[in-house]
Amino acid sequence: MSAAAAAKPILYSYFRSSCSWRVRIALALKGIAYDQVPVNLLKDGGQQFSAEFKALNPMQQVPALKIDGITLSQSLAIIHYLEETRPNPKLLPQGPKKRAQVRMISDHIVSGIQPLQNLSILQRMGEKKMEWAQQCITSGFQALEQILQHTAGRYCVGDEVSMADLCLVPQVFNAERYKVDLSPYPTITRINKALLELEAFKASHPSRQPDTPAELRA
């Protein structure tokens, strides 16, 4: 193993970023020790826009993960990489049809809900920020609730934790933050609660990160 490959991975993260949280859960579930470098998306006009961070990740977004001598970005690309290089425990089920269910749910959240309510969009929405976020999440959760009624067991797809669950919990956290009424989504709510009882979801929670402000700490 080369020196680069043996080095401890570094996660560039922001405590409240839902995309960062997805990756923190994956790292925790797979038992991968890592150092965390906070990137404050609000301070200094957004530290992700600094020349230093742009050199690391041209997308100017968190998360970014330095691992095995490379720097990765995009949460699902990072999780797929971890899955292919550290396969245990598995975050994708056996069998292409089940895997497709996991990816459909993941992509629905990651491409269909989160980008429409992320910080950079909301900043452009001004006064309508809250209403906009609620609309995007509500519309996405209506579809998600219906899908989960077909795929869920204890978790999003069957009874094993999968990539879909890593996407679900941070999105529900955002929904609560934007005061979305979750009562029409009993399946989402039930699964979210079950997942939050797991140690990997607790340890990676936004309320327990190195950059969590004191007033938001659990």
Next chain:
Amino acid sequence: MSAAAAAKPILYSYFRSSCSWRVRIALALKGIAYDQVPVNLLKDGGQQFSAEFKALNPMQQVPALKIDGITLSQSLAIIHYLEETRPNPKLLPQGPKKRAQVRMISDHIVSGIQPLQNLSILQRMGEKKMEWAQQCITSGFQALEQILQHTAGRYCVGDEVSMADLCLVPQVFNAERYKVDLSPYPTITRINKALLELEAFKASHPSRQPDTPAELRA
């Protein structure tokens, strides 16, 4: 093989939807024969919102693909399923690091650019529609150009067509539609041109679909 598995796949698609085009390219490259059912995103207030289509895909979006007895949605989930069940020709390279590059570029386009300029968002933007679409695409392309300078060969990652290329070409098509100045992106432009010379990209082009209006046909 069951009757369902043996049936010809059905793609629910809209000629101008960039997400639909990604899947049409994958089907063409892999030589999978399929029937196409057009879903007009503008007609009747959006045919994707009909009760009939909602029963098929609760996300109320194209593309959706009926295949092997199941119905899939989300373009990258569909492409991953095709890759796992019909692996030739490959759309993901060997080796986790190269695969991560392909997925980073794909996710950057699919989660980071396209959702911000898709039809449902633009419809809410009113007069600022064009300016908004241009901003989102420009900001995404600046990052993409920089990334491609490190990953590209003849195509987005090395010299083989990959999932990333299936995302690139439809996004450049959207950029042209919204009159984005492409001169700052020579790598994007070069790769797009090379890809458009391939038969799979030509046959799947929005100008050549069953639902392409006569005045837009190639």
